[in-house]
Amino acid sequence: EIVLTQSPGTLSLSPGERVTLSCRASQTVISNYLAWYQQKPGQAPRLLIYGASSRATGIPDRFSGSGSGTDFSLTITRLEPEDFAVYCCQQYGSAPLTFGGGTTVEIK
Amino acid sequence: EVQLLESGGGLVQPGGSLRLSCAASGFTFSSYAMTWVRQAPGKGLEWVSSIRGSGGNTYYPDSVKGRFTISRDSSKNTLYLQMNNLRVEDTAVYYCAKNPTVGGHGDYYFDYWGQGTLVTVSS
Numbered sequence: 001e002i003v004l005t006q007s008p009g010t011l012s013l014s015p016g017e018r019v020t021l022s023c024r025a026s027q028t029v030i031s032n033y034l035a036w037y038q039q040k041p042g043q044a045p046r047l048l049i050y051g052a053s054s055r056a057t058g059i060p061d062r063f064s065g066s067g068s069g070t071d072f073s074l075t076i077t078r079l080e081p082e083d084f085a086v087y088c089c090q091q092y093g094s095a096p097l098t099f100g101g102g103t104t105v106e107i108k
Numbered sequence: 109e110v111q112l113l114e115s116g117g118g119l120v121q122p123g124g125s126l127r128l129s130c131a132a133s134g135f136t137f138s139s140y141a142m143t144w145v146r147q148a149p150g151k152g153l154e155w156v157s158s159i160r161g162s163g164g165n166t167y168y169p170d171s172v173k174g175r176f177t178i179s180r181d182s183s184k185n186t187l188y189l190q191m192n193n194l195r196v197e198d199t200a201v202y203y204c205a206k207n208p209t210v211g212g213h214g215d216y217y218f219d220y221w222g223q224g225t226l227v228t229v230s231s
Contacts, residue, residue: 035217037153044203044221045153056219088153092216096169097155 002027002091004100012108017079021103023089025070030093036065036074039102040085048087049074079105110134110220112204117225124194124229130187130204130222138162138182141211143218144189146200146227156202157189160211172198194229201226 003026013019023034032052037045047056049065052072062077076083084107089100116128130142144156157178158167166178177190187204202225205218 031214033214033217037218044223045218046221047217047219050208050217051214090153090217092214095167097158097216099153099155101152 001096002029002094002098004089004091004098006087006089006100006103008103009101010104010106012106013079014108015079015081019076019079019105021074021087021105023067023072023074023100025072025091027094028069029072029091032068032072033091033093034065034067034072035090035092036063037088037090038083038085039088045088076105081107110206112206112220112222114202114204114222114225117202117227119228119230120194121231122194122196122229125190125192126194126227128189128191128202128204128225128227130189132185132187132204132206135206137180137185139210141207141209141215142178142180142187143205143207143216144178144187145203145205145218145221146198147203147224148197148200151200154200158207158211158216159187162210165211191227194227196229199227199229 005024034052036049039045053065086102088102111133113131143158159178175193179188204222206220208219209215
């Protein structure tokens with residue numbers, strides 16, 4: 001089973017700042033099959049990125065994904081008020097599908 | 109507009125059973141793989157089960173294999189999760205999620221999610 005470790009656990013930032021979130025896999029993620037989701041309290045997750053770097057439909061271009069192998073990242077170039085949420089990565093290259101524990105981006 | 113509406117959650121005793129449903133609309137249901145993902149209170153997401161668009165192939169992690177059964181009825185555009193021999197650790201919000209295609213390799217991420225239904229296993 002591939003374990004995904006996200007760091008840091010929580011980030012306190014201000015609107016307008018740039019942030020990069022990390023997702024590290026315990027084994028190589030096949031074909032860079034890695035997705036990122038955003039989740040707000042009481043809501044379902046929302047797909048942001050798939051294939052490590054492809055933006056999902058309707059996702060603003062301030063969100064970008066990068067990385068390969070075991071190290072992946074999600075960057076938000078300029079935080080908007082609606083971006084404060086939990087961000088979670090998921091690998092889908094190997095069974096079982098696994099998710100990271102999430103990084104909370106909170107307002108400073 | 110894609111919509112996924114889960115139902116069937118509730119309180120059940122350990123060892124009991126429950127069947128969750130997910131009513132889908134806004135897309136050709138039979139053409140897409142579907143998945144159940146759960147989230148225990150205050151915890152991260154956990155994959156529970158997937159079924160290919162054809163309904164012929166199903167997938168489970170070891171934590172639920174032999175206890176949970178995923179199925180679909182394309183005539184009703186509905187996804188199901190039959191949960192038997194429930195344990196306290198199965199307590200979670202259960203989300204129904206749509207895969208982006210029929211369910212080939214590389215298609216097990218999720219482009220639409222329902223709002224979830226809460227399952228509580230407690231005596």
